[in-house]
Amino acid sequence: MIDLDWTLVGLGALGGAVAGVLFFAGLALGMRLALRARRPVPVLVTSAGLRIAALLAAGWLVAQAGAAVLAAFALAFVAVRFLAVALARPPRAEKDAPGWN
Numbered sequence: 495m496i497d498l499d500w501t502l503v504g505l506g507a508l509g510g511a512v513a514g515v516l517f518f519a520g521l522a523l524g525m526r527l528a529l530r531a532r533r534p535v536p537v538l539v540t541s542a543g544l545r546i547a548a549l550l551a552a553g554w555l556v557a558q559a560g561a562a563v564l565a566a567f568a569l570a571f572v573a574v575r576f577l578a579v580a581l582a583r584p585p586r587a588e589k590d591a592p593g594w595n
Contacts, residue, residue, distance in 0.1 A: 503566045510566060527541070
């Protein structure tokens with residue numbers, strides 16, 4: 495039987511959730527700044543580079559604790575991603591709803 499340290503798995507999930515929130519908050523901020531900038535490409539490239547580097551660093555640190563912790567980190571990050579997409583998506587209008595006639 496595999497012996498898991500559930501405290502570490504929980505910390506990995508918490509770290510993934512925090513990393514996800516920070517990643518997508520940075521994405522929102524970068525997009526907001528890029529939409530207001532005269533030259534948006536440098537803003538977007540800088541934002542993406544910082545977010546990717548931070549996420550890779552966090553993932554590398556978590557991976558040092560083991561595969562189960564890394565899996566919890568990744569699952570929590572994906573869960574935050576689904577939540578961020580659901581919150582960012584505009585509400586569906588009644589005319590866009592599928593009809594049943």
